[in-house]
Structures are given as C-alpha cells and as structure tokens.
Amino acid sequence: MLVELKEVVAYYRTPGRIPTKALDGAELTLSEGEVVGLLGPNGAGKTTLMRVMLGLMHADSGRVSVLGLDPAKHRHSVVRKCGALLDGQRELPPRWTPLDLLRFVGASYGLSELMIRHRAAVLLERFGLAEHKNAVINSFSRGMKQKLSLILALLHEPQLLILDEPTLGLDIEATREMLDLIRSFASSGCAVLISSHQLSVIEQIAHKVVVIHRGKTIFQDGPEALIRRVGRGKVELEFDTFTTQFAGALPDTVSVTGHRVTVPLDRDSLVLVLDLARRFGARLIDVSRSLDFENAYLALLEERTDPHVNLP
Numbered sequence: 001m002l003v004e005l006k007e008v009v010a011y012y013r014t015p016g017r018i019p020t021k022a023l024d025g026a027e028l029t030l031s032e033g034e035v036v037g038l039l040g041p042n043g044a045g046k047t048t049l050m051r052v053m054l055g056l057m058h059a060d061s062g063r064v065s066v067l068g069l070d071p072a073k074h075r076h077s078v079v080r081k082c083g084a085l086l087d088g089q090r091e092l093p094p095r096w097t098p099l100d101l102l103r104f105v106g107a108s109y110g111l112s113e114l115m116i117r118h119r120a121a122v123l124l125e126r127f128g129l130a131e132h133k134n135a136v137i138n139s140f141s142r143g144m145k146q147k148l149s150l151i152l153a154l155l156h157e158p159q160l161l162i163l164d165e166p167t168l169g170l171d172i173e174a175t176r177e178m179l180d181l182i183r184s185f186a187s188s189g190c191a192v193l194i195s196s197h198q199l200s201v202i203e204q205i206a207h208k209v210v211v212i213h214r215g216k217t218i219f220q221d222g223p224e225a226l227i228r229r230v231g232r233g234k235v236e237l238e239f240d241t242f243t244t245q246f247a248g249a250l251p252d253t254v255s256v257t258g259h260r261v262t263v264p265l266d267r268d269s270l271v272l273v274l275d276l277a278r279r280f281g282a283r284l285i286d287v288s289r290s291l292d293f294e295n296a297y298l299a300l301l302e303e304r305t306d307p308h309v310n311l312p
C-alpha cells in the first residue's frame with residue numbers, strides 16, 4: 001500500500017479565529033498502479049486531504065502514511081518522491097521556455113544536467129511539445145500549459161502523482177490525450193490520485209472512487225460499486241413514431257434524441273412517459289437500461305445532506 005489515510009482529522013487555524021475542522025474522519029488507500037478518483041462538493045476537504053498527503057498541512061489526529069513515511073515528519077522526502085499538480089500551481093513563468101523551466105525544476109530535485117536533458121526530451125516528445133521546447137510559455141495554449149505542468153510533475157519519475165483538476169479548461173481531444181497519458185503512467189506502476197469536478201473524467205479513468213463530504217470519507221470503492229449501492233440509472237425507450245406533441249408533453253427530467261427518450265430509472269417517470277406514448281400513438285419498439293455514475297454520485301450526496309434519509 002503506497003498511501004494510507006485512516007480516520008484523519010485536520011483543522012485550519014487562523015490567528016484570532018476559532019479553528020475550522022477541514023477533515024473529520026477522512027480515509028483513503030492507494031496502491032501501486034492504481035488510479036483513484038477523489039470526489040466531493042466544494043469545501044468538502046479534497047484539497048486539504050491532498051495537502052496533508054504532501055505534508056503541506058499537518059493532521060491533528062489519525063494515521064497518514066505516504067510511501068511508507070509520515071508527511072508531517074518527512075515532508076521533503078515525500079515531496080521529492082511525489083509529483084503534484086495542485087490548484088494554483090498552473091501559473092507558469094510567461095517569458096521562460098519549457099527547457100528553461102525544466103532545468104530549473106530538475107535542479108531543485110537534485111537531478112544532474114544529463115538526467116534533466118534526457119527526461120525533458122522524453123517527456124516533451126511524449127506530450128507533443130518537443131517542437132515547442134524553445135518557445136516562450138506565454139505563446140502556449142491552455143492545453144499546452146496543462147501538459148507542461150504535468151511534465152514538471154513527472155520530471156523526477158515520482159512514485160505517486162497527485163493531480164487536482166488536470167483537465168480543467170481542456171477541450172474534448174486534449175482531455176482524451178491527458179487521460180491517456182495518465183493511464184500510461186499508472187500502467188507503468190505509478191499511483192495516481194486525481195481530483196476533478198468533471199464526473200465523466202473520473203468515471204473514465206478511476207479504478208476506485210473516494211467521495212468526501214464535510215471532511216469525512218463516505219464512500220471508497222469502484223465506480224460500479226457506487227452505482228450498485230445507490231441503484232441509480234436510466235432507461236432508454238425507442239418508439240416507432242415521435243410527434244412534436246409527444247415531445248412537448250414530456251417532462252423536463254427526460255431527454256430526447258431522435259425517436260429515443262432517456263428516462264430516469266424510477267417507476268413514476270417510466271409510467272408517465274409510457275402513458276404519454278399511448279396518448280399520442282407512439283409504439284414502444286426497444287428498451288435498454290444503463291446505470292448512471294453521475295446520478296449515483298449525486299444521490300449519495302443527497303443521502304448525506306437530507307436528515308430524513310436513513311443512512312446505511
């Protein structure tokens with residue numbers, strides 16, 4: 001186990017103010033070659049958890065082990081073995097070139113000039129930035145800057161990658177490329193913790209999902225397990241005909257593509273759509289069911305927010 005957090009409690013302390021509890025029983029495990037998706041609403045404690053893992057903030061209680069070390073006592077050793085892309089670290093020196101920046105960062109990790117040149121060449125080529133190695137960073141697109149930020153995190157061959165919103169602001173193609181790169185590094189044995197508000201990103205890439213709510217880990221398992229646990233999904237109904245009157249009568253909770261209607265997987269919604277179909281003369285010709293990761297995640301948060309729900 002490369003990372004283990006157990007019942008971690010951490011407070012933010014500001015002079016003159018009452019301490020604020022940021023983590024309240026957070027738990028997480030991460031193994032070699034595993035990609036773990038970290039989810040939770042704003043203010044849930046995701047960034048705090050990552051800062052505690054890197055030793056940038058100390059836990060008040062609980063167990064924190066990262067690469068066999070306590071980050072609170074061995075912060076420099078942990079940081080040298082990790083690659084991190086945290087929110088706020090994307091501002092790159094605009095007048096520098098990628099090679100300038102890679103030499104500077106590599107030297108800070110104690111890498112030799114020869115090693116820096118070799119690693120820089122390999123990574124720039126792999127990320128499609130080799131031909132831009134001497135261009136000023138100010139001329140880069142957002143996607144290119146994101147790639148360069150990840151190269152910086154990977155330069156010293158870390159055992160653990162901690163990524164906060166690595167696909168933020170990227171278009172569909174750039175996002176796909178970024179996820180492919182992250183997968184390739186995980187397949188080589190590197191462990192990856194990735195936090196994102198883009199649920200589709202986590203669903204595509206994560207072997208395991210950790211959900212934090214109000215500083216506490218409320219779920220830790222595979223994406224499919226989350227869907228099975230909450231039981232949320234959708235049904236796609238295909239009809240032989242589809243009139244504008246039928247479409248106009250459908251509730252806002254459904255979506256329409258051609259002759260297909262996607263309906264939330266609950267009895268009331270299905271009965272309503274099928275009644276409308278009969279009323280407007282649309283015959284059902286096909287039914288397919290799929291589970292919905294996004295709805296399952298949102299339902300899990302609703303359980304924890306609604307005081308009338310009996311939690312498991």
